[in-house]
Amino acid sequence: MTPGTRLLVNAQGERYRFDPGSLSLELLLTGGPGPYERYEIAHTPADLAEWFTGSRLALTAPLTDVQIRPAELAALKELRGALYRVAPALAHGEAQSSDDVVLLNDATAATPRPILAPETRRLAWAPPVTGKQLLGAVARDAIGLIAGERSGRVRECSASDCYLLFFDTSRSGNRRWCSMERCGNRAKIRAYRARTETV
Ligand SMILES: [Zn+2]
Secondary structure (H helix, E strand, O other): OOOOOEEEEOOOOOEEEEOOOOHHHHHHHHOOOHHHHHHOOOOOHHHHHHHHHOOHHHHOOOOOOEEOOHHHHHHHHHHHHHHHHHHHHHHOOOOOOHHHHHHHHHOOOOOOOEEEOOOOOOEEEOOOEEHHHHHHHHHHHHHHHHHOOOOOOEEEOOOOOOOOEEEOOOOOOOOOOOOHHHHHHHHHHHHHHHHHHHO
């Protein structure tokens, strides 16, 4: 699977690929507060470290040495909790709360460091990539979505029963579905039925 694209399973047990298009939105897929607790995958620091190796950070360079301490796991989960407010607000054109702005701003101190691998001269992340750096990467990504050149492109899936959020990377800026395999296809089938019923 391409880093940054995740395999999701819906309530009917169907699997489909979802590319949220941005690191901070991708983190929402690891679980969250309230009803999202049942999707939690980050039970231990090692769980979340493993998850990051498949995240879209690995599109830039492989993430081979990720080290997250327990306090950093807690901080990442707190940031994730804030993103559950920040990201839907973005998709719906609403303002961010002052508390969430402070939380995002405080999280940006560190970031994974790109280096040239000494042996291959290829782009790599300076090891180890720490939880604090990952916190910074996620927060910077979110800030870019709110006020950077990527602002105005966070969308919620157009299906009425789907709340997945994604950053629209399409050139036309009119991506509507979390996944063509899932909601896009369901919409096509509905449109087809509607057409055939009116004929
Ligand atoms: Zn959807």
